[in-house]
Amino acid sequence: MNISWLEDFLVLASVGNFSRAAEDRHMTQPAFGRRVRALEEWLGVELFDRSTQPVLLTEAGQWFLGVAPELLADIARLPGSARVVAENHSKSLRLAATHALSLTFMPGWLRRFEDHTMAGNLHLESDMFHRCEALLAQNKVQFMLCHAHSQAPSTLQQQGYESICVGKDVLLPVSLMGPSDQPLHRLDQRAKVAPLLVYSAESGLGNILHRTIDSELDELQTQAVFTAHLASVLRSMAIEGRGIAWLPRSLISDDLASGRLVPAADARWNVELEIRLYRAQSQLGRAAEALWQAAVQSV
Structure with a gap:
């Protein structure tokens, strides 16, 4: 048949x-x-x-x-x-993580669970937010690690995927250090137009900024001068002095410590973030379920 x-x-x-x-x-x-x-x-x-x-x-x-x-x-x-x-008898783990977290948060987070992640094969998919979502929805990975904000619920959250908060981060508006130890570009209400380095519409961080501060930005004199998918690309452009970018503190902690990048606005323009771990809705298997339970107990 x-x-x-x-x-x-x-x-x-x-x-x-x-x-x-x-x-x-x-x-x-x-x-x-x-x-x-x-x-x-x-x-x-x-x-x-x-x-x-x-x-x-x-x-x-x-x-x-x-x-x-x-x-x-x-x-x-x-x-x-x-x-x-x-x-059920496999020790392999499949994880998707957004580019920014793959470079920063994820390696240290995985070290906390070495008993679960070092015993077998760990396969990482590092990609843009919406592609990571698709990988989890298609059961091509067991877990997804991403930034999240309550005002910008993800498709996974709306569809009832289980998740836990495994860390905190913050988006900071930053600029290259300019003369007199001041930011080269500053976000304020002066007449001078502030050049912005912005995320594309497909970016998860871009969606969070759109839902949280875009309406307030409309009240200022700003101009988008560069657009990209990835926070790492916007970081490079900010270091080149091209404008102001909202970047995760986890990505630019060394730049802030060295003074290479500095805040371009006061703290009210910061956007607090969660780092969330989503699990697939299908049965995970023994190794992945053990990692999930260990992550839940650590929260």
Whole structure:
């Protein structure tokens, strides 16, 4: 039996017309008809009364209409179930983290759980926020580490993914140090236009800034002079003196300590962040579940 036969059956049962069903399934009517007949021959019963227009389900067809969706759902769950069985005895861990946290917070955080992360293979996907979200939603990773803010709920949060706060961070507006130990660019209400280094619309940090301070920025004289996805790129441009960028303290702690970068505004323009660890909704497997429980207990 071919799985596609089940999908053919459901389409025909829905529309009641071979020609239209064949079109919906992107094939010729004769080819579609042969596939429906093949399903009936495999079952040993007729599923459709072809003497009527539209075609109607026979009693056996009515019964199969309740069975076919369940069969397809069971088949769709098989790959995930197979991965769970494999992972129950696997020591491999798959983690996605945004670029900024991959460079800063994550290495130290993982060291706290060496008993769980050093015993097997740890695979890291470092990517943009929305791509990390997609990896977790597709069960390609078991965990996702990202910045978060209550005013900018993520898609994962809205869909009920479980998460815990594993750290704190803050977005600071910073600039290259200028003459007289003052910031080269400053965010204030003076007439001078402040050049901004901004995140793209696809950036998770950009979304947080949009939800928290964008409306207040509209009241100041500013101009976006450079846009990029990554905080590390904006950091480089800030060090070159190109403008003001909101950067995670975890990324620029050394720059602040050396005086290379300095705050470009007072503390009211800081944006407090959480660092959250999300877990997949599917069963994690023994090694990943042990890491999750250790992380929960450490909070």
